[in-house]
Amino acid sequence: MRVELLCTGDELVTGLTTDTNSPYLEARLFELGIKVSRVVLVGDVREDITQALREAAHRADVVIVSGGLGPTADDFTAECAAVAAGVPLVEDAGTLQFLRERAAKRGRELTPNVARMALVPEGSEVVPNPVGAAPLFIVGMGGCRLFFLPGVPREYRALVDGEVMPRVRNELEKRPGRTYRAFRLLRTVGIPESVLDARVAPLAAAHPRVVFGFRTHAPENQLKLMAEAPSQAEADTALAAAEKAARQELGLAVYGTDGDSYPGVLAKLLTEARATLSLAESCTGGLIAAQLTGVSGASNFLLGGAVVYTEPMKTAWAGVSPELLATHGAVSRPVAVAMAEGIRAECKTTYGLSVTGFAGPTGGTAEDPVGTVYCALAAEGAPTRCERFSIAGDRDLVRLFAASYALELLRERLLTPPSAP
Helix, strand or coil, X not given: CCEEEEXXXXXXXXXXXXXXHHHHHHHHHHHCCCCCCEEEEECCCHHHHHHHHHHHHHHCCEEEEECCCCCCCCCCHHHXXXXXXXXXXXXXXXHHHHHHHHHHHCCCCCCHHHHHHHEEECCCEEECCCCCCCCEEEEEECCEEEEEECCCHHHHHHHHHHXXXXXXXXHHHHCCCCCEEEEEEEEXXXXXXXXXXXXXXXXXXXXXXXXXXXXXXXXXXXXXXXXXXXXXXXXXXXXXXXXXXXXXXXHHHEEEECCCCHHHHHHHHHHHHCCCEEEEXXXXXXXXXXXXXXXXXXXXXXXXXEECCCHHHHHHHHCCCHHHHHHHCCCCHHHHHHHHHHHHHHHCCCEEEEEEECCCCCCCCCCCCCCEEEEEXXXXXXXXEEEEEECCCCHHHHHHHHHHHHHHHHHHHHHCCCCCC
């Protein structure tokens, strides 16, 4: 099945807005084993949109279009769809009634520009929008089905998940002689993409039905496994074998699969261990805390912490002695250890995690240049572990990887059996 995406709007072609809808849908389609053939961005020009629709319908089996369905003067995708299909625009009674009721609930009159959202190409299948106003409508052009969705990401994703994906899946299953696919995304941390590729390269020959792919989403790298076979059972079996081999090769570098998130996995590990955590962050400026508190229920394990960005605050809030700072400097192994131990003692937690470093572009020394980071983990009843990292990149990248490396010390500790030395 050939699938193309068409996104409309001047904001997309002028750089004012980033297209986030296409990557979301591409990932969802890839779960079905469908690789999008083409993504086209078109500005708010009627002739360009109409021509792009005709060309896409000629090439593809399914075209998914986003944007231009709202109430403003530059929202004319429905008009272009009607011209491309060679049919008139007609008023959909159900949508018009919905828009009237929606306006009444807000204490407003239905204005003519809002009522325009009820106009769709004649013969369309119209599907209500569960989280917005403009509906999804589906138009047939030759052998192609075109899905027209609002461009607002929240509305787009709701309609993709609830309406578009089930229809595409059903269409895929009807096709004779189809290839069945099974997909797994293995999420890794602490291993560069080139190393990941080299480590799993020997597995490809042993698993000929599985395509091995890679994707970098800093600070993690992802291994994409897609099995293809004449039946779903064979595809599932081939995928399971390849995944097992990849996990054996990569070990603890694999932190999760598919929709897992790194903070979510850590939250689960901490909760299962009934462990608590406190943080002392310097160069990361609260980034670790922000990541962990993005998980619902974080208060069960994250008791507190401090952004100790200056030396006086390292002393006041993390218990680092002024003498230690004067002797070794704020970016040093002894200070990182003292920060982790001090914040753990202050917050009375199972673990204390610290990070200090030179994020740049200024700072650094001959021994510890910009990009040098020290991360330390203090644990109840165990020696404090401290690691030095050299991170290449700009300030944002150094901070991002510093947070990741610090959290990886914690994850490794949580996955280590208590009896291990």
